[in-house]
Every structure is written in structure tokens, then in C-alpha cells.
Amino acid sequence: MGSKTITIEVSEELARLIEKMIQLGIAKSKNEAVNMLIESGRSEVEEKIRKQEEVLKLVDEWVKEGFPYRHLDMSDLRQERTEKSVINSDR
Structure with a gap:
């Protein structure tokens, strides 16, 4: 693999x-x-990129084809969000 400045x-x-x-002699130069x-x-950065690319791919599919889930029960998520906001407001 070549290098690029x-x-x-x-x-x-x-x-x-x-x-x-x-x-300390750990490296010979700034480079x-x-x-x-x-x-x-x-x-770690490559993993973050991979995950973000997968998210963007799914979002693109959902925009083109529609969200694959209908009529989901979101009550647990709403309750969790409400509980977190109460906890964060107490800080």
C-alpha cells in the first residue's frame, strides 16, 4: 500500500x-x-463507519420501500423515555 501526504x-x-x-523513543518521527x-x-473507527453505513442503508431502504413495521406497541419505549427524562431533570 502506498502512502499519501x-x-x-x-x-x-x-x-x-x-x-x-x-x-521516549516510542516513535522516531512525528509522522x-x-x-x-x-x-x-x-x-474502532472502522467499526463505527460500518455501523453508520448499515444505518444509512436501512434508512435508504425504508425511504424507498416504506418502514417494514406497522402498528408497533411503543408503550415500553415511551415509558422508558419518560422515566429517563424525569431522572435527567433531577440532576
Whole structure:
């Protein structure tokens, strides 16, 4: 797989973390440090993307074909939502 150069802006905290990785010998360069950080979270991001794509696919199907469920009993969900809103308003 090839590589591609991109320019990014990072937070001060992340910049300090990258510098610390280099100082401690965890990474040899900023490039290597950033790539290590990206790879460490890559599977989590890929899973989020997969789930979001599935949601968008279902929504698209429902828009085209209609929602597959009719006359659902939503009382449990309504009650749960009401209970959560009461709990959150007490905070």
C-alpha cells in the first residue's frame, strides 16, 4: 500500500503527546507517532463507519420501500423515555 501526504492540525495536547512519544523513543518521527496513534484507534473507527453505513442503508431502504413495521406497541419505549427524562431533570 502506498502512502499519501496530508496536512493536519492537532490539539496542543495531542502535539505534546506526539513529542513525548518521540522523546521516549516510542516513535522516531512525528509522522511515525501520528501513524501509531491512528492505527491504535483504527479498528474502532472502522467499526463505527460500518455501523453508520448499515444505518444509512436501512434508512435508504425504508425511504424507498416504506418502514417494514406497522402498528408497533411503543408503550415500553415511551415509558422508558419518560422515566429517563424525569431522572435527567433531577440532576
